[in-house]
Amino acid sequence: MKLNYSNTQTPYPFSCGLQNSQPTISTSNYSVGWPYLKCVSCGNIIQSGESSNCKNHIKYYNYLNLVYDCNNIGKFPLRKKGMLRYSSLLPLDKEYVTLGEGSTPLVCAFNIGKKLSISKFYIKDETVNPTGSFKDRENYILVNLALNNSLKELSIASCGNAAISLATYCKKAGIKCNTYIPKKASKQKKELLKSLDANITEVNANYEGAYRLVYEKKSRQEHIIEIIKDEGNKTIAFEIEEQLGVPEYIIVPIGNGSNLAAIFKGFLELKLIGKTKKLPRMIGVEIENSNCVTKAIENCQEYFIHTNKIYSKADAITGKESFSTPRAIWAIKQSNGFVVTLAEDEINKIKHLLRYECFISAEHTSWAVFAAAYKINFEKKATVIAVLTGCENKSMLKNKLGSLSK
Ligand SMILES: [Zn+2]
Secondary structure (H helix, E strand, C coil), X not given: CCECCCCCCCCCCCCXXXXXCCCCCCHHHCCCCCCEEEECCCCCECXXXXXXXXXXXXXXXXXXXXXXXXXXXXXXXXXXXXXXXXXXXXXCCCCCCCCCCCCCCEEECHXXXXXXXXXXXXXXXXXXXXXXXXXXXXXXXXXXXXXXXXXXXXXXXXXXXXXXXXXXXXXXXXXXXXXXXXXXXXXXXXXXXXXXXXXXEEXXXXXXXXXXXXXXXXXXXXXXXXXXXXXXXXXXXXXXXXHCCCCCEEEEECCCCHHHHHHHHHXXXXXXXXXXXXXXXXXXXXXXCCCHHHHHHHCCCCCCCXXXXXXXXXXXXXXXXXXXXXHHHHHHHHCCCEEEEECHHHHHHHHHHHCCCXXXXXXXXXXXXXXXXXXXXXXXXXXXXXXECEECCHHHHHHHHHHHHC
């Protein structure tokens, strides 16, 4: 039985950050010298010397969007290679380090679409990024900003795609990478991080505990570039617009929610600079008992914390908290989007159904986008894009990244 989400409208108390008029503020107010950071909830603008998050909300959650003067960005895109092509809408105009991130294929998945009853179905294949996930886009921004601001080390609470990606970029850049990982993390992941010369601190806590611990250790400057790094992920939107135009729907798994928010922000900026008149509806995908964004929307809260113990094989979207919930809700509401919550066995069922159709080695979490698509009644003429966020076989990365360790 398919669900029709098109009438799903939940009241949401937040105001929109980007679509309001943009006050003029000198960029010199910021230690990193970029356009200004604005809260998606209360519209507060972060001033020089203030803490790195909006003072009106809980500090661990990300409420901030980086706002550009979209009337004066100059040429877009530029005739440059890689991510610098989009630098007029990125907080970066100089590149110190690149691993060849981005420029990923948009694959027409006709056979999969047919099985899902979607006539125009495409896959944005983020698994081909240098370390196998979309995280390379944001860590490219993060490490280049760190080098530009003379930071000698970066820290992260993760043992998944994000840590592997950051450790790789840090290795290439000659920056120390401190990873804080739950003790229960797999030996394979720890070994991969060690091979990239990352410092590993095992924390007697879950991911959320490790995240809070690292949060307290970071300087204001590191917090700010950490927030701004999400700008890298919006290049997924820029590439899609160039490859196909703006689709009706984009399906993105929600871990912290930052990727979904960034992709929508990318399309919104394309609209603000006059590249398109259309915006896609953003569809987030969550796992039951880990559906923090769904619960926050249902309860009209800025975020939601699950208290029960959670297990899912879709580990990249499993957790008690999603720290970018405020921005994810902002994007979902502004795009008239919605969130699909999956049961664990729905991902397994779709893998069984599509096992001969998908020639991409995607991690279990990424299959959630197909399971979500299967539950939605799309309009017949709609174009739907599913973002495959990460690759399956992390052990293959060890060989691929080996050259960096020599
Ligand atoms: Zn605020």
